Amino acid sequence: MQVLFVEDDAMNRRVVADMLQVVGATMTEAPDAETGLNLIDGQAFNVVLMDLRMPGMDGLTAIQHLRARTDEKASLPVIVVTADTANDLRERCFAVGADDVLRKPIAMGALLSSIGRMLARAGEEIILS
Numbered sequence: 001m002q003v004l005f006v007e008d009d010a011m012n013r014r015v016v017a018d019m020l021q022v023v024g025a026t027m028t029e030a031p032d033a034e035t036g037l038n039l040i041d042g043q044a045f046n047v048v049l050m051d052l053r054m055p056g057m058d059g060l061t062a063i064q065h066l067r068a069r070t071d072e073k074a075s076l077p078v079i080v081v082t083a084d085t086a087n088d089l090r091e092r093c094f095a096v097g098a099d100d101v102l103r104k105p106i107a108m109g110a111l112l113s114s115i116g117r118m119l120a121r122a123g124e125e126i127i128l129s
Helices: 010-022 033-042 059-067 089-096 108-121
Strands: 002-006 026-030 047-050 078-082 100-103
Touching: 002 010, 002 033, 010 026, 010 108, 026 033, 033 047, 033 059, 047 059, 047 108, 059 078, 059 089, 078 108, 089 100, 100 108
Parallel strands: 002 026, 002 047, 047 078, 078 100
Antiparallel strands: none
């Protein structure tokens, strides 16, 4: 399983990488949305984890750019990972095309459950070691 985590905080990326490594997943890190979108151009991912608040382009705008693509990557599952506590957060995320929203700090069970749902919806099997 190939996961892209678009997150500006190195510690958050490290924690999630450790969680995913336990189950045999490979995580590619992007410190900002522009880098994340460029990585999507050149690599194959099963799912994208997207922070919302980053320098430069924010996560909601990045999701809009992804969904505006005209290739198969436009339907890549996106799970928002955020510390934002706004009441309308889920609605705003779903309105731009996010598939799920997880709040920080991320629990490993919630992360793996969400990824599993995204892969099942996409017709992919989740293979964890």
